[in-house]
Amino acid sequence: MLFPTCDISNLCFAFLSSTVTMYGGSVSGSVEDMKRKANLLYARKMFAPAKDLYTRILRDIADSEKGNTDLSCTIRCNRAACYIELGEYPRAVLDLSPVVGPAHTGLLSLYAKAYYRLSRAFLEMGHAEEARRHFDNYVRMAGATASNDPAAKELQRKIHERAGRSNPLMRPIMYQVRVLTKEAGEEEFVKEEFVPAELCAADPPKDRTIELLKYLLRKYDKEVRDSRPWKCWNCGRPANSITHTPSSFLHHPVPLVIDFSQPVCMNSGPCDMAGRELVHNVLSSGRR
Known part of the structure; x- marks a missing residue:
């Protein structure tokens, strides 16, 4: 399924909202209070607890503040910083991809920070050319801040040092399989x-x-199927296959493919058809 003009932040938010609505998972407590606590944990270099709290915030947003993609992008950018410190660079890239998509009101100040973190993550993954691409965007948006920041200068030095090791005819992409489950x-x-x-x-x-x-x-279908004993997303019976709905975002500043998937009890059966309809509706709402 191709969505050439789809907004990733709206799409991810819509899918998370549908998951929380169907299966519960709302979190008590003020979002702003949790955000302050998570920021404090990060400042104290307690990256894993901070990451977990940012994740809880995203679920709380999906449950109670549908449509607030600005806040969602802010939290994703913060969680990406935790992933970088924890060495989980691909997950950082996935969190940052919605932030650098089509502009959202009030998010322009986040763009430079997101591009800087993308540059760091890709460099750590060994993709100097991709890191340079995002660092250039960071410099363009940050202006004088970039030239005066010692950390940015060091990042630029490392990028130049590793330049030429990437194949310019190929680009790395992230392939994310998001499996909707009943459990x-x-x-x-x-x-x-x-x-x-x-x-x-x-x-x-x-x-x-x-x-x-x-x-x-x-x-990757077999790897996902064999990773655990799945139950049907709808009826809860043992699943014998997985329904895939891949969406291409290769045109995005961070090229990726998101595969929205559901374990089903019978291929082409009622639960399979219901799952396809659900994902179609969610993806359609994410485009608005």
Whole structure:
């Protein structure tokens, strides 16, 4: 499924909202209070507890403040900083991708910070060219702040030091499988792939993009199915297959594919059809 103009932040928010609404998981306490506590934990270098609290905030937002994508992006950017400190760089990239998408009112101040963190994450993953791409965006938005920041200068030095080690004809992408389950609400798998750079364009070739999506499904379907004994997302019976709805965001500043998936008790059965309809409705609402 291709959504060339879809807003990732709205899309992720819509899917999380549907998960919380269906299976519960709301969190008590003021969002602002939790945010202050999480920020304090981060300042004290308690990155894992801070990350967990930011995650709770995202679920609370989805349950009680639907449509507040500005706040969601702020929390994702903060959680990404935790992931970077914890060495979970692909997850940091996934959190930052909605932040640098289409502009949201009041979020312009976040853009420079998000691009800086993307640059750090990609450099740690060994992708100097991708790190340079995002660092250039950071410099353009931060202006004098970038040239006066010792940490930014050091990051730039490391990027230059490792330049030339990446294949300019290929770009790294993130492949995220988000599995909607009856027991846990949602589980995810994060994979890293490389694709021809020409596919990461504003209007990538549709046929080749579809072939890429099919390839990713074939490559990882068995791994996801065999990772645990799944139960049907709808009726709770043992699942014998997984329904996949991949969405391409290769045109995005952070190229990625998000695969919205559900374990089902019978391929092409009622739960399968209901699952496809649910995801279609969620993805459609995310485009608005």
